[in-house]
Amino acid sequence: MNIIIIVSMILLTIAILVVYKNQTRKRPADSVLRQRAVLNSQAQITLIRLKEILTGSTVLAQVSFDALLTTKYLHTRHKYQNMVADFVVLDKDFQVIAIVALDDISPSLKRIQQDKYQDNLLQMAGYRVIRYRGIPDEQQLRLDFMSDFNSIENIDDFSVQATEKLKIYESSSRAFG
Secondary structure, three states: OHHHHHHHHHHHHHHHHHHHHHHHOOOOOOOOOOOOOOOOHHHHHHHHHHHHHOOOOEEEEEEEHHHHOOOOOHHHHOOOOOOEEEEEEEOOOOOEEEEEEEEOOOOOHHHHHHHHHHHHHHHHOOOOEEEEEOOOOHHHHHHHHHHHHHHHHHOOOHHHHHHHHHHHHHHHHHHHO
């Protein structure tokens, strides 16, 4: 009986020492917060070129997929929740013309697969995705975007297209709502 009491006291003492030691350990202090660049040099040059070429458009940088996509089910939303589009080009009515994506000059195989997955998600939602490897030159940007504006000018008013999209969206939301 005495042995049981002595062993219990020793185990209780060890348990108290372990708890006390864990509580007195100093947690590492938070590191100092510093500013960081919003865009890297590749993205900065691309943004400047997009703004120069697309004067009547709005160019947004680092847009969350949550702002671009919506879904009925939460498990589907989890597939794109932490993804970000490099640039989103909007027309004068703030309708998306295209999504511009930039690749690193030497991407890894995993990164290539992830980029393809992101492009597929955006394309399934009806967005036009233009992907550039490295910094696109002005001539390439003009080729990729001026065809859009020429086709828009051939239509009497681009807002007609936006209105049609809105009607399609309203009718589909009624069907699912």
